Amino acid sequence: MLRSRHLFLLPGLLALLAIILFPLLFTxxxxxxxxxxxxxxxxxxxxxxxxxxxxxxRFWESLVRLVAMSAISxxxxxxxxxxxxxxxxxxxxxxxxxxxxxxxxxxxxxVIMTVIWRTILHESLGPANHLLxxxxxxxxxxxxxxxxxxxxxxxxxxxxxxxxMFLLLLAGLLSLPREPFQAAAVDGAGPVRTFFSxxxxxxxxxxxxxxxIRLIEASKMxxxxxxxxxxxxxxxTETSSYYIYIRGLRDFQIGYASSxxxxxxxxxxxxxxxxxxxxxxxxxxxx
Amino acid sequence: xxLTRLALTALLFLGTARGDEWSKKFPTIKGDVPGxxxxxxxxxxxxxxxxxxxxxxxxxxxxEPTALHAKQFEELTGAKVKVVHVPFGDLFQKIMIPxxxxxxxxxxxxxxxxxxxDFFPYLEPPPQSYVDMPQMxxxxxxxxxxxxxxxxxxxxxxxxxRHYLKxxxxxxxxxxxxxxxxxxxxxxxRVPQTWEEYDEIARHFNGxxxxxxxxxxxxxxxVVARDxxxxxxxxxxxxxxxxxPAVKGGFFFDLETMKPLVNTPGWVKGLEDFVKxxxxxxxxxxxxxxxxxxxxxxxxxxxxxxxxxxxFVQAMEPTSRIRNLxxxxxxxxxxxxxxxxxxxxxxxxxxxxxxxxxxxxTSAVTKDSKNKDMAFDYLCFFANxxxxxxxxxxxxxxxxxxxxxPDFDPAFYVKEAGWAAQVAKTYTxxxxxxxxxxxxxxxxxxxxxNQYMTSMAAGVSKALAKxxxxxxxxxxxxxxxxxxxxxxxxxxxxxxxxxxxxxxxx
Numbered sequence: 001m002l003r004s005r006h007l008f009l010l011p012g013l014l015a016l017l018a019i020i021l022f023p024l025l026f027t028x029x030x031x032x033x034x035x036x037x038x039x040x041x042x043x044x045x046x047x048x049x050x051x052x053x054x055x056x057x058r059f060w061e062s063l064v065r066l067v068a069m070s071a072i073s074x075x076x077x078x079x080x081x082x083x084x085x086x087x088x089x090x091x092x093x094x095x096x097x098x099x100x101x102x103x104x105x106x107x108x109x110x111v112i113m114t115v116i117w118r119t120i121l122h123e124s125l126g127p128a129n130h131l132l133x134x135x136x137x138x139x140x141x142x143x144x145x146x147x148x149x150x151x152x153x154x155x156x157x158x159x160x161x162x163x164x165m166f167l168l169l170l171a172g173l174l175s176l177p178r179e180p181f182q183a184a185a186v187d188g189a190g191p192v193r194t195f196f197s198x199x200x201x202x203x204x205x206x207x208x209x210x211x212x213i214r215l216i217e218a219s220k221m222x223x224x225x226x227x228x229x230x231x232x233x234x235x236x237t238e239t240s241s242y243y244i245y246i247r248g249l250r251d252f253q254i255g256y257a258s259s260x261x262x263x264x265x266x267x268x269x270x271x272x273x274x275x276x277x278x279x280x281x282x283x284x285x286x287x
Numbered sequence: 288x289x290l291t292r293l294a295l296t297a298l299l300f301l302g303t304a305r306g307d308e309w310s311k312k313f314p315t316i317k318g319d320v321p322g323x324x325x326x327x328x329x330x331x332x333x334x335x336x337x338x339x340x341x342x343x344x345x346x347x348x349x350x351e352p353t354a355l356h357a358k359q360f361e362e363l364t365g366a367k368v369k370v371v372h373v374p375f376g377d378l379f380q381k382i383m384i385p386x387x388x389x390x391x392x393x394x395x396x397x398x399x400x401x402x403x404x405d406f407f408p409y410l411e412p413p414p415q416s417y418v419d420m421p422q423m424x425x426x427x428x429x430x431x432x433x434x435x436x437x438x439x440x441x442x443x444x445x446x447x448x449r450h451y452l453k454x455x456x457x458x459x460x461x462x463x464x465x466x467x468x469x470x471x472x473x474x475x476x477r478v479p480q481t482w483e484e485y486d487e488i489a490r491h492f493n494g495x496x497x498x499x500x501x502x503x504x505x506x507x508x509x510v511v512a513r514d515x516x517x518x519x520x521x522x523x524x525x526x527x528x529x530x531x532p533a534v535k536g537g538f539f540f541d542l543e544t545m546k547p548l549v550n551t552p553g554w555v556k557g558l559e560d561f562v563k564x565x566x567x568x569x570x571x572x573x574x575x576x577x578x579x580x581x582x583x584x585x586x587x588x589x590x591x592x593x594x595x596x597x598x599f600v601q602a603m604e605p606t607s608r609i610r611n612l613x614x615x616x617x618x619x620x621x622x623x624x625x626x627x628x629x630x631x632x633x634x635x636x637x638x639x640x641x642x643x644x645x646x647x648x649t650s651a652v653t654k655d656s657k658n659k660d661m662a663f664d665y666l667c668f669f670a671n672x673x674x675x676x677x678x679x680x681x682x683x684x685x686x687x688x689x690x691x692x693p694d695f696d697p698a699f700y701v702k703e704a705g706w707a708a709q710v711a712k713t714y715t716x717x718x719x720x721x722x723x724x725x726x727x728x729x730x731x732x733x734x735x736x737n738q739y740m741t742s743m744a745a746g747v748s749k750a751l752a753k754x755x756x757x758x759x760x761x762x763x764x765x766x767x768x769x770x771x772x773x774x775x776x777x778x779x780x781x782x783x784x785x786x787x788x789x790x791x792x793x
Binding site for chain 2: 034036037038039040058122123124129139141142143144146149226229230231232233234235236246249250251252253
């Protein structure tokens with residue numbers, strides 16, 4: 001009986017092994033090989049790739065850049081997403097229309113939308129600078145100056161993914177019980193007080209979930225960088241995923257790119273676990 | 288000789304006349320041209336029940352003619368042709384992974400000719416009967432060289448690429464603007480002979496509306512975006528400073544020692560010019576990829592541009608507002624050239640020119656293909672004279688001159704494309720002269736060329752973004768190149784690089 005029960009689990013386990021574990025184990029194996037454009041044997045070179053990675057300042061710089069860009073993007077998405085969710089949570093004319101409208105960016109294809117953003121931000125032919133010109137504002141070097149280029153990537157990320165934050169937070173708001181709000185109203189709390197003392201604490205679990213999901217996604221920031229700036233100017237917008245893409249698929253340094261990917265994965269797992277704990281302590285502790 | 292010419296003309300005429308039935312069935316051609324891979328000859332082959340697999344670039348550049356000729360080949364031979372279109376960024380790995388893992392994924396591949404060093408072990412050389420065909424014999428010296436590795440032709444030529452200068456003839460040849468320029472600078476306004484002159488003229492015409500359309504114009508449109516073929520633009524700027532006609536034995540490396548030369552003064556001077564040139568580019572021009580460069584010059588925004596044919600072809604489109612107002616010229620030269628043997632700059636009375644034969648689409652058949660006969664017949668059909676003459680005229684196809692006829696005949700462009708005679712003359716003369724040069728520069732073409740080029744692009748980009756000085760940037764590139772060579776094997780790279788040096792040093 002016990003044996004037949006285990007047999008039922010077997011297809012699922014095999015699928016799990018094939019889909020998740022095999023590629024991961026294979027990547028680990030490849031990361032210890034010199035698989036390259038000319039050396040495609042699955043040899044064993046010990047930790048050479050990892051030693052090289054430790055000296056690779058471009059990789060570490062891209063990681064720091066990624067942390068900064070994803071943290072700023074997700075923070076902005078959270079603030080904007082929460083504001084929009086609060087807006088349509090209340091009684092508002094055309095509430096249904098706005099709910100759908102705010103979800104549209106998330107439903108578009110990231111690469112296509114980034115191409116459109118690149119056109120909008122084109123410095124001499126794009127509408128962004130044209131509109132600024134009508135207002136008497138000097139053209140902005142959106143994609144050709146380090147700071148502005150990083151801001152442009154963040155802008156596109158925020159535009160695309162605020163909807164996702166909005167969706168999660170609106171679902172959270174709609175599931176909140178009515179009683180605490182009635183109690184706050186009886187106590188004479190105004191909207192600001194109600195938000196900080198009732199809504200925000202009750203939304204803490206949803207907030208943590210939304211932030212972590214978006215941080216996981218933002219840590220893979222690649223499409224927008226690839227299309228908008230290709231990591232430039234210089235290396236000003238080069239994120240880890242884009243750098244690994246260059247090393248792996250452009251340069252065809254498969255062994256080395258695997259070691260970068262694994263290190264990046266471990267760093268992300270550890271850091272996001274810490275972030276989740278810190279957020280939990282900060283937000284749930286208060287609630 | 289005269290008799291041969293007469294016979295060839297008669298054959299061509301006869302072929303065109305006979306080809307009418309084929310042009311009715313396949314309206315993209317003007318008429319069939321007799322030959323071993325003509326429409327008629329191909330129609331006599333039967334590949335019914337067999338499938339040919341092709342990997343090529345995305346539509347339209349090279350992808351569209353691949354698909355078009357695949358469909359025609361299907362109709363003529365009964366074969367089934369599967370065409371896989373891949374975006375440029377994925378093309379290398381889409382081809383390389385099946386090679387390395389031993390999968391026989393494709394019979395025919397279209398790819399960048401500079402990857403010859405990487406793909407060479409997996410390619411089937413065209414049989415001698417194809418190499419001897421008139422259409423192949425008509426391929427010019429540059430592109431026979433590009434298709435050859437270790438003394439053997441391994442690629443099947445389908446395109447010819449090179450960098451050259453494109454300029455606004457209505458500006459450079461305009462007497463009023465010439466007088467103004469002379470008054471302001473004391474110098475003659477002419478097609479620039481050196482990069483310094485290019486910069487002077489670009490600065491003069493930067494930031495004001497010199498064509499009277501109510502929009503500001505600019506000096507120079509260039510390919511500057513880091514991972515978007517910028518390395519080619521950079522090499523164009525470096526070549527005349529660093530390719531000394533009297534110093535043989537390597538442009539990228541010293542072939543004897545395999546020491547990178549990329550941080551020598553000639554290269555650094557080219558980068559300094561490139562950094563300076565950003566002042567003369569349109570707003571956002573220092574983030575232009577190839578597409579933006581094409582539309583900037585092709586759209587009439589700048590006085591100069593240099594890269595492949597695309598921007599020129601864009602400017603010559605029938606709907607272009609600058610149609611027939613452009614000209615082609617060799618890349619600017621340099622009045623001083625770094626001599627790495629003496630460690631000094633050598634002054635040149637006549638500017639040193641170093642034509643850069645860069646990139647170019649090519650094709651090949653895989654060694655493991657089980658359909659080699661059909662694969663070579665397809666490629667031969669793809670490039671037959673009737674298809675070639677028609678493809679040359681479709682700008683978006685990305686097929687540019689590489690055969691003696693009709694590619695370098697100005698009358699062809701005047702008659703078939705409606706170009707002004709002067710434009711056609713500058714175009715064919717510029718392109719044709721590159722075949723005559725004895726100071727040519729080719730792409731690096733060694734195994735791992737992408738690693739070297741992405742490393743160089745990153746260094747150059749840091750200098751352009753002023754994260755590093757040009758010397759610091761190129762020192763960083765040289766260090767990385769040494770590491771790459773060590774990793775890939777100095778002997779392997781030297782042996783491969785000798786093929787490139789052999790092309791350049793003659």
